[in-house]
Amino acid sequence: MIGPRFSIGIDLGTTNSALAWVPLLGDGAAGVLPVPQWETVDRVAEQATLPSFLYLPEPAVAAQIAAARGVADASAEWIAGRLARRKAGETPGRVVQSAKSWLCHHAADRTAAFLPWGSDELPAEARISPIHASALILGALRDAWNTRFVVSGSEWRFDSQAVTVTVPASFDAVAQRLTLDAARAAGFPESTRLLEEPQAAFYCWLERHEVETELWARLPTAAGDHAHVLVVDIGGGTSDFSLFAVRRAEGSAVPLIERLAVSDHILLGGDNIDMALAHLAETRFGGGEGRVGGGQWEHLVARCRDLKETALAADGPPEQVFSVAVPGRGSGLLAGSLSAQVTRAEIDRTVLDGFFPPCAAGDRPRRAQGGLREWGLPFAADTAVTRHLADFLRDRPAVDAVLFNGGSLHPPVLRERLREQIAEWQSGRAPLVLDNPQPELAVARGAARFGEILHRRARLIASGAARALFLAVHRKSVGEGGEGRGPALVCILPHGAAPEQSFEIADLALELRIDRPVRFETWDSGRHARLRAGDVVEWNPTDFHPLPALETVARLKEGASAPADGRVPVALSARLNDLGVLRVACRSTDAAVPQTWPLDFDLRPRGGDVANAAVSEPNAAPQAMEAARAKIRALFAEPAGRRDRLTAARALSSLEKILGVPKGDWNGVLVRSLWPALEICMSSRATSVEHEETWLTLAGWLLRPGFGASGDEARIDALWRLHENGLRFPGKRVELQVHILWRRVAGGLDRQRQEAVLAANAARLHAAKAPPPELVRLAGALERLGIETKADLARRFIATAADLARARGHCAPWLAALGLLLSRTPLYAGPEVVVPPELVREAWDAFGDLDWTDAELVEMPTLFLRAARVVDNRSLDVPDGLRGRIARKLEKSGVPAQRVAKLRGFVALDRSERLGLFGEALPPGLVLGG
Numbered sequence: 068m069i070g071p072r073f074s075i076g077i078d079l080g081t082t083n084s085a086l087a088w089v090p091l092l093g094d095g096a097a098g099v100l101p102v103p104q105w106e107t108v109d110r111v112a113e114q115a116t117l118p119s120f121l122y123l124p125e126p127a128v129a130a131q132i133a134a135a136r137g138v139a140d141a142s143a144e145w146i147a148g149r150l151a152r153r154k155a156g157e158t159p160g161r162v163v164q165s166a167k168s169w170l171c172h173h174a175a176d177r178t179a180a181f182l183p184w185g186s187d188e189l190p191a192e193a194r195i196s197p198i199h200a201s202a203l204i205l206g207a208l209r210d211a212w213n214t215r216f217v218v219s220g221s222e223w224r225f226d227s228q229a230v231t232v233t234v235p236a237s238f239d240a241v242a243q244r245l246t247l248d249a250a251r252a253a254g255f256p257e258s259t260r261l262l263e264e265p266q267a268a269f270y271c272w273l274e275r276h277e278v279e280t281e282l283w284a285r286l287p288t289a290a291g292d293h294a295h296v297l298v299v300d301i302g303g304g305t306s307d308f309s310l311f312a313v314r315r316a317e318g319s320a321v322p323l324i325e326r327l328a329v330s331d332h333i334l335l336g337g338d339n340i341d342m343a344l345a346h347l348a349e350t351r352f353g354g355g356e357g358r359v360g361g362g363q364w365e366h367l368v369a370r371c372r373d374l375k376e377t378a379l380a381a382d383g384p385p386e387q388v389f390s391v392a393v394p395g396r397g398s399g400l401l402a403g404s405l406s407a408q409v410t411r412a413e414i415d416r417t418v419l420d421g422f423f424p425p426c427a428a429g430d431r432p433r434r435a436q437g438g439l440r441e442w443g444l445p446f447a448a449d450t451a452v453t454r455h456l457a458d459f460l461r462d463r464p465a466v467d468a469v470l471f472n473g474g475s476l477h478p479p480v481l482r483e484r485l486r487e488q489i490a491e492w493q494s495g496r497a498p499l500v501l502d503n504p505q506p507e508l509a510v511a512r513g514a515a516r517f518g519e520i521l522h523r524r525a526r527l528i529a530s531g532a533a534r535a536l537f538l539a540v541h542r543k544s545v546g547e548g549g550e551g552r553g554p555a556l557v558c559i560l561p562h563g564a565a566p567e568q569s570f571e572i573a574d575l576a577l578e579l580r581i582d583r584p585v586r587f588e589t590w591d592s593g594r595h596a597r598l599r600a601g602d603v604v605e606w607n608p609t610d611f612h613p614l615p616a617l618e619t620v621a622r623l624k625e626g627a628s629a630p631a632d633g634r635v636p637v638a639l640s641a642r643l644n645d646l647g648v649l650r651v652a653c654r655s656t657d658a659a660v661p662q663t664w665p666l667d668f669d670l671r672p673r674g675g676d677v678a679n680a681a682v683s684e685p686n687a688a689p690q691a692m693e694a695a696r697a698k699i700r701a702l703f704a705e706p707a708g709r710r711d712r713l714t715a716a717r718a719l720s721s722l723e724k725i726l727g728v729p730k731g732d733w734n735g736v737l738v739r740s741l742w743p744a745l746e747i748c749m750s751s752r753a754t755s756v757e758h759e760e761t762w763l764t765l766a767g768w769l770l771r772p773g774f775g776a777s778g779d780e781a782r783i784d785a786l787w788r789l790h791e792n793g794l795r796f797p798g799k800r801v802e803l804q805v806h807i808l809w810r811r812v813a814g815g816l817d818r819q820r821q822e823a824v825l826a827a828n829a830a831r832l833h834a835a836k837a838p839p840p841e842l843v844r845l846a847g848a849l850e851r852l853g854i855e856t857k858a859d860l861a862r863r864f865i866a867t868a869a870d871l872a873r874a875r876g877h878c879a880p881w882l883a884a885l886g887l888l889l890s891r892t893p894l895y896a897g898p899e900v901v902v903p904p905e906l907v908r909e910a911w912d913a914f915g916d917l918d919w920t921d922a923e924l925v926e927m928p929t930l931f932l933r934a935a936r937v938v939d940n941r942s943l944d945v946p947d948g949l950r951g952r953i954a955r956k957l958e959k960s961g962v963p964a965q966r967v968a969k970l971r972g973f974v975a976l977d978r979s980e981r982l983g984l985f986g987e988a989l990p991p992g993l994v995l996g997g
Contacts (some may be wrong), residue, residue: 068170068223069092070091070230071093071227071228071229071522072090072091072092072222072227073088073089073223074088074091074227074228074229074230074231074515074517074521075212075225075229075230075231075515076231076233076262076267076511076515076516076517076518077205077208077230077231077232077233077511077512078233078248078264078267078508078511078514079119079201079204079205079232079233080167080302080303080304080510081119081165081302081303081304081305081336081338081472081803082118082119082303082304082337082338082474082505082601083116083117083118083119083302083303083474084117084118084204084208084817085099085100085102085115085116085117085507085510085511086099086100086102086211086212087099087226087511087515088515089515089516089518089519091229091518091519091522094891097512097516098514099453099508099511099512099887100115100212100215101113101114101115102114102115102116102117102148102211103208103211104117104118104130104147104148104150104207105146105148105150106129106149106150107147107150108124108128108132108135108150109131109132109134110135111331112149114148114149115146115507115508116393116507117147117204117207117208117211118147118151118152119147119164119165119166119167119204119303120147120148120152120154120163120164120338121145121147121149121151121162121164121200121203121204122145122146122147122150122151122154122155122158122160122161122162122163122319123144123146123161123162123189123193124161125143125158125161126141126143127438127572128143128936129141129142129144130853132146133286135422145163145203145607147207147209151163155365155745156365156366156369156370156372156373156691157366157369157690159183159186159189159191159365159369159985160183160185160186160187160451161183161186161189162183162365163183163195163200163275164183165304165338165444166182166197166200166201166204167201167304168186168305168334168443169197169200169332170197170198170201170238170241170245170246170249170303171241171332172197172444172445172757173241173613173614173615175197175897175898175899176196176897176899177196177197177245179196179198179897179899180192180194180195180196180199180702181193181899181900182195182196182197183201184942185365185940185941186941187482187905189905190280190855191560191853191854191855196203196604197245198245198248198249198252199252201245201246201249203253204248205232205250205686206253209225209226209253209254209255212225212700218416218593218988224831225254225255226254226255226256227256227552228256229258229516230250230255230256230259230260230518230519231259231260231261231262231267231518231524232246232247232250232260232261232262232300232514233261233263233267233510233511233513233514234246234257234262234264235262235263235300235305235307236265236266236308236309236329236330236533236723237305237308237329237330237331237333237334237533237593238332239305239534239591239614240591240614240649240825241615241668242332242401242670243261243613243647244648244649245260245794246261247261247646247648250299250681253364254612256367258646258648259646259648260518260521260645260878261529261646261648262513262514262517262647263309263326263329264300264307264472264510265298265307265308265309265329265472266298266309266326266513266517266528266530266910266929267509267510267511267513267516267517268289268298268470268472268503268506268509268510268511269298269309269324269470269513269522269528270512270513270514270515270516270517270528271503271504271509271510271513271516272470272501272502272509272513273324273513273516275783276502276510280363281502282294282296282313282468282499282501283315284497286467286468286499288723289501290628292314292315292316293312293313293314294312294313294467295310295311295313295327295464295465295466295467296311296313296466296467296468296469296470296501297309297310297460297470297471297489297498297730298310298470298472298750299456299469299470299471299472299485300335300472300473300510301452301472301473301475301476302473302474302475303336303337303338303474304336304338305332305333305334305335305336306330306333306335306447306455306456307329307333307473308329308334308459309326309328309329310326310327310329310459310463310464310466311324311327311528312324312325312327312464318745320682321526321945323526323529324522324526324529324793325496325529325530326528326529326530326533327463327464327596328459328593328596328636329464329533329534329593330459330593331459331593332612333447333449333455334444334445334446335422335446335447335450335452336473336475337372337474337475338368338423339446339450340372340375340417340421340475341372341375342368342371343417343418343834344371344375344409344414344421345367345368345371345418346938347413347417348367348370348407348409349367349383349676350407351407351408351409352405352406359393359941361389361392361403363393363394363405364941365941366394367393370391370392370393371391374389374391374409374414375414375418378411378414379418379477379478379480380415380477380478380842382587383411383771385412385415385570386409386412386763387411388409388410388411389408389409389410389412389414390407390408391406391409392405392406392407393405393406399544400837401731408861412780414482418481419484421448421450421451421861422451422452422943423451423453423484423485424451424453425453425491426454426457426488426493426763427492428455428457428460428461429461429781430453430454430457430458431454431457431458431659432448432451432455432945433448433449433454434448434449434456434609437763452485453485455487456485456488456489457488457492460492460964460965465493465496466489466493466498467498467499468499469485469489469499469500469501470500470501470503470512470696471485471503471506471507471890472503472508473506474506476506477506477507482500485966486500492770494988495963499709501660506537508661508765518795523579523728523882525655530563531562531563531565531566531568531643532560532561532562532563532564532643533562533593534593535557535558535560535561535591535592535595535596535598536559536560536590536591536593536614536651537558537589537590537591537592537604538556538557538559538572538575538587538589538590538617538639539554539555539556539587539588539606540554540555540556540557540575540603546886551772553694554588554606555603555606556590556603556604556605556606556607556611557572557575557601557602557603558595558599558601558602558604559572559600559639560601560602560641560642560649560916561599561600562593562595562596562598563596563645564641564642565644565881566644566645566647567642567643567644567873568642568643568646569640569641569642570641570642570860571600571638571639571640571878572600572601572656573638573639574601575638575639575928576636577636577638577639577653578599578634578635578636578637579619579625579632579634579637579653579655579664579835580621580633580634580778581622581630581634581635582620582621582623582629582633583621583633583781584618584619584620584780585618585619585620585622585653585777585778586616586617586618586777586780586782587616587618587666587859588613588616589613589614589616589617590606590611590612590613590614590710591611591612591614591729591964592611592612594610595610595673598930602604606786613992614668615668615669616650616667616668616669617666617667617668617669618666618667618668618780619653619664619665619666619667620664621635621662621664622664624662627660627662628659630657630660635655635660636655636657637653637654637655637656637664638653638654638656638657639651639653639654640652640653640654640663642722650665651666651724652664652665652666653666653701668688670995684736685734685736685737685740686728686732686733686736686737687726687727687728687733687737688727691725691726691727692726692737692740692741694725694870695722695725695741695744696740696741696743696744697744698725699718699722699744699745699748699765700739700744700747702721702746702761703745703748703751703754703758703762703889705754706754706757707754707755707757707758712755712757712759713755713757714757714760714761715764715765717790718761719765719768722741730768735775736776738768738769738770738863739769739770739776739778739779739782740767742769742770742782742876743763743768745765745766745769745901746785746786749785749788752794753795755796755799755822755940756796756798756801759794759801760800760801760804761798763789763801763804763805763807763808764804764808764810765814766786766812767804767807767810768811770782770786770811770812770815771811772785772811772812772815772894773775773812773813773814773815773816774813774814774815774895775814782815783816786812789805790806790820790823790824790827792948799839803839803841804837805842806828806841806844806845807843807845809848810841810844810845813845813849813850813895814849814850814851814894814895817851818852818853820978821850821852822852822853822856822903823850825846825849825852825856826846828846832846832860832863833863834884835888837867840879840880841880842878843864843880843883843884844880844884846860846884846888847860847864847883847884847885847886847887847888848887850893850894850895850896850900851896851900851977852900853900853901854901854902857888857898857900857902858903860884861885861888861889861906861909861910862906862909863883864885864888865885865910865913867881868882868885868914869913869914870880872917873917875923876923877923878924878926879925879926882924882926882929882930883910883926885910885930885935886926886930886933888902888934889906889907889910889930889934890933891933891934891935891936891937891943891944891945892933892936892938898938901943904944904946904949907934907935907945907949908945908946908949909929910930911931911933911952914927914930915953919956919957919960920960928957928960928962931953931956931970932957932966932967932969932970933953935970935972936969936970937948937950937971937974938973939971939973950970950971951971953970954971957970
């Protein structure tokens with residue numbers, strides 16, 4: 068086995084991707100792979116970059132492409148590249164873009180198939196996940212390599228080479244892992260490594276330039292034997308900053324280079340400039356309801372992307388005019404097209420003043436409002452790249468040289484603006500600008516160079532962990548004045564940790580439950596370079612960024628004896644492996660249980676309420692807690708037929724007396740602590756209908772809302788046996804309670820379980836006879852159902868509620884369910900399950916002429932407050948004109964202006980609102996994380 072012949076570097080970009088190589092054997096030259104790609108539906112061209120767009124052709128177009136390929140199979144397959152990018156401006160609902168940016172969006176399920184985002188052209192089964200989309204782009208590059216080189220022999224195959232894929236330096240551990248998952252899905256070798264994009268760009272410069280003559284000799288003498296080099300990498304989707312220290316090495320021409328710092332993840336790049344220009348053009352369109360719709364908006368953004376590139380590629384007079392047009396709504400697209408004109412001066416002003424404005428060294432970027440989650444991609448709240456850069460350079464060494472990279476910095480005027488700003492921050496000392504003639508290829512070239520250096524075992528840039536990793540340690544007591552504090556954080560992986568360097572934290576008094584999931588809340592930070600593993604710091608919202616939780620299930624080896632209390636004391640260990648992947652594990656410190664359990668990131672959509680994370684103890688005495696658990700066991704051990712029959716009211720009253728706390732005040736830790744006693748009584752449901760009814764009521768009360776507390780996943784797993792085994796006394800009174808139970812814990816049910824609950828009740832929901840009101844409310848609470856299923860339910864409920872309302876019947880359950888089905892801001896699910904705004908129009912058409920002050924329509928204002936709320940996303944927001952009509956109707960119906968304001972502009976959903984949206988009180992102190 069001779070090993071790999073080439074080092075391959077791949078730049079997986081938000082807007083463009085590229086592949087470069089460096090030979091590891093022989094004297095061949097390095098190069099960039101020309102990627103064959105469809106230019107039109109009947110012509111293939113080779114380009115050095117592959118636009119990171121994916122297009123699913125319509126059947127007729129797929130047939131044209133098949134004919135051009137000379138194949139009989141005309142089935143549609145996703146196409147990457149230039150044709151897909153062009154189609155983004157023609158049929159945006161069939162084009163996936165920004166897949167890379169979705170990989171780091173924790174509010175969305177990156178494994179769920181919801182791309183193209185906001186599409187109304189593709190059914191759910193045709194859509195793909197961000198991981199799948201990234202894999203398709205990587206697979207196109209792999210196939211291009213194999214097509215060109217595999218004829219030379221099997222040792223030239225892509226999967227036989229040393230492959231490096233680049234990621235933003237600001238990608239957290241989860242986004243890095245997902246990138247590798249996409250690479251593996253694309254058929255990349257298991258040895259595929261990750262490299263930070265700014266490092267790759269710097270490696271490219273180092274390969275092509277002499278450090279002594281092109282860095283040291285051009286710096287001021289005062290720089291001495293060390294210098295600090297800033298890499299500013301602004302691509303289509305992200306702004307990435309990295310600072311490097313470069314030092315002369317005695318006796319060697321090769322300098323010592325250390326990566327000192329990387330920026331936070333800033334979703335800000337060329338895509339945002341395109342959208343800003345689209346906003347400008349939109350104001351010039353006449354007619355309509357104000358803003359253009361989601362599909363038109365994608366057309367407009369694509370057209371403005373072309374406009375930007377044309378205008379910034381060459382100089383011209385300020386009064387030069389550029390035109391942009393998009394098709395109108397309806398069938399007469401040509402007749403109804405919208406057009407606008409903007410001048411070069413307006414474009415320059417939008418780009419320079421909006422994205423590269425002058426600012427002081429002490430300026431900080433504006434932070435987003437404290438909402439629960441972002442809808443669509445979580446773009447930076449502040450579009451000023453200069454303020455983000457000033458914040459990054461805060462308290463860091465002065466910049467001696469700067470390397471500009473990324474397609475968005477092609478225009479010289481933008482590079483000069485940033486250089487001038489850095490000079491101003493450094494009392495007039497301007498940094499040296501390092502030459503980078505092909506920024507669109509530098510990252511791929513540098514990644515290939517990195518692989519070659521690694522192969523030769525030469526000196527690499529010293530980097531290690533870009534960000535420190537922390538574990539939330541909940542306080543035993545909030546203490547006086549502690550309300551609202553976040554958790555203490557213990558560092559488990561310090562900044563700069565070297566590959567394969569392991570860190571162990573053994574003094575946290577952690578214990579693992581055997582055969583049950585365990586969960587640890589994690590955070591990272593690029594602002595704590597001096598902390599060591601084991602150091603504890605206070606959380607703050609500026610320096611720390613939440614990651615998905617770390618989880619595992621501890622299984623004992625075959626033949627091992629479980630501890631009597633079902634718990635094992637453990638230490639935590641963390642390390643980066645040599646591929647750049649974070650590994651975290653729990654190691655047993657019990658000599659009788661010599662095992663280690665790896666921890667994995669929970670990749671489900673996450674929310675959370677940091678302020679409540681401090682609540683970690685039940686608000687009842689330990690003796691009372693034990694007595695309450697004993698009472699639960701005793702109640703369900705009672706035989707059937709007693710005079711004082713078992714009821715939920717009697718059970719709850721007894722527990723209130725024992726605990727000395729009204730049930731409405733039982734906190735999250737208390738209610739979850741009572742669950743094990745109720746769980747072991749599940750079989751007692753067979754004693755009588757009263758036993759089953761009471762058990763169901765208590766289960767819903769103790770487990771609501773199904774998530775938010777550590778270990779809730781295991782509790783819901785245990786509860787799910789109820790669905791699998793069925794009811795013991797099926798009938799109206801028991802079925803009523805099971806409907807309430809599943810509604811209360813719906814947030815803890817994944818999509819498959821929610822679909823199973825709906826399927827079990829579909830016949831009754833669709834029957835001619837009206838279904839039970841609690842079943843209707845349950846259907847509305849199943850937020851993770853597919854969009855098509857939710858849309859079907861919504862249409863049925865709109866029709867039923869409209870008929871009932873006009874007959875002055877009881878329609879409140881249907882209206883309440885519609886408020887959840889049509890909501891722009893689901894309580895626990897992600898943005899990928901929000902139904903199209905067209906359904907809100909259907910609801911308005913059905914209910915808009917009714918008197919919303921009627922007592923039977925008490926739920927109507929809430930329905931439309933949820934359904935028409937602004938979330939600042941074109942695909943989800945209701946059109947301006949319709950929202951205006953709804954807002955005026957709400958105001959006339961007596962809804963306070965403060966509430967109606969959320970239909971006129973974006974207002975983040977705060978914690979108090981969210982708690983109210985659940986429809987009943989939740990246990991105090993519950994952490995709302997999904």
